[in-house]
Amino acid sequence: MSTPPLVSYRHGGLVCTDHTLDVPLDHRTPGSGTLGLFAREVVAEGREHEDLPRLLWLQGGPGGRAERPNAAGAWLRRALEGHRVVLMDQRGTGRSAPVDRRTLARFGSDHAAAAGHLGHFRADSIVRDAELLRRHLQGDRPWSVLGQSFGGFATLTYLSLAPEGLSQAYITGGLPTLTGHADDVYRAAYARTLAHNERYFARYPGDQALAAAVAAHLDAHDVRMPTGERLTVRRFQTLGITFGTSAKFDSLHYLLETAFTDGAAGPELTDTFLRGVEATVSFAERPLYAALHEPIYAQGARATDWSAHRIREEFPAFDAAPGTPLRFTGEMVYPWQFEEDPALVPLRGAAGILAARTDWPALYDLDRLAANEVPVVAAVYHDDMYVDREHSLATADAVRGLRTWVSRDHAHDGVRADGAVLDRLLAMARGDI
Structure with missing residues (x-):
């Protein structure tokens, strides 16, 4: 050519x-x-x-x-x-x-x-x-x-x-x-993300109750974003990825303040809020980020095996259990996102194979x-x-x-x-x- x-x-x-x-x-x-x-x-x-x-x-x-x-x-x-x-x-x-x-x-x-x-x-x-x-x-x-x-x-x-x-x-x-495995990366990342949650809620203490109210509403209702896909609690939690930069650290606060309006049947989440959430949690503009986020750490014969998903079990603070403070996750990618995000659904099979791969070249x-x-x-x-x-x-x-x-x-x-x-x-x- x-x-x-x-x-x-x-x-x-x-x-x-x-x-x-x-x-x-x-x-x-x-x-x-x-x-x-x-x-x-x-x-x-x-x-x-x-x-x-x-x-x-x-x-x-x-x-x-x-x-x-x-x-x-x-x-x-x-x-x-x-x-x-x-x-x-x-x-x-x-x-x-x-x-x-x-x-x-x-x-x-x-x-x-x-x-x-x-x-x-x-x-x-x-x-x-x-x-x-x-x-x-x-x-x-x-x-x-x-x-x-x-x-x-x-x-x-x-x-x-x-x-x-x-x-x-x-x-x-x-x-x-x-030389570290993806497990080492995410184990350290979860601890840092919890620390950033604490900084966020120390700055905006009123957001703790508001975030819990949004999670409770999502748990009780089938809420759809403007694209038609359902917003689940666990997907809502991924908004914590914004805590990592100075430019976006405060963005969740100004999104949450638009969360609710009085609908015909009671409180509802606003289109403004849902559109803002969708813009942050969707991988439509960067599907490769989701597919390769764990493989960028892979070397040799050990599979990543959905590391962020497995290691999360070591941090129950992210469980979103009723009556406990809601905590947002950060730069982690989970297998369920390949089921809930339409941009990732077609990549689900390939992502699973990458997670199981055991012959990665050294980086x-x-x-x-x-x-x-x-x-x-x-x-x-x-x-x-x-x-x-x-x-x-x-x-x-x-x-x-x-x-x-x-x-x-x-x-x-x-x-x-x-x-x-x-x-x-x-x-x-x-x-x-």
């Missing part, structure tokens, strides 16, 4: 150029087919003809497309002061061969084939895609990478598989456990990381709800030369919320800090 002509446009002081190329579905198997990879290169207007170094942005997720220039976080303007920024849609997202119930429909009832396909959308494949993109854009010259959240996980895989492609690595809220090369020569700096957020601080610091100790900054002042979205986060990492890389 020939490479299409470049498309460039300007807006808001930015010059954007779109790039596309074909990459193998399975980088280890020639002839496995190809996927279309999309990336958008952004440079500050007036500097488009300068030979600026490129910085690859690796988005969080899994299953999240790269930020668009008109809605990017605070980090982008800071990065553009000295770089061309490459916003690559990771495979399966955005304009890079998106994966959803429609594109997977070609597998029909062959859930094993669909699961095999989804197995090629983890960090190892993303890194190999990035290497092809780097060579496409600049030949053998290395570039730097900024990995946020899951993008940081992928950066550790990059340092394991292709460190020669990197001149510098910046990581924010994304130092994963290198990290411990020896290579121990001998790392690429300069790496990382922001670790002290109270990060999504990525465990102790796991992150243990990983930092395992990567030669990796320097950390532990911040108590930022949540998981710190690099998006405050340009000073990237500014500090750049200063650390220069040796100024």
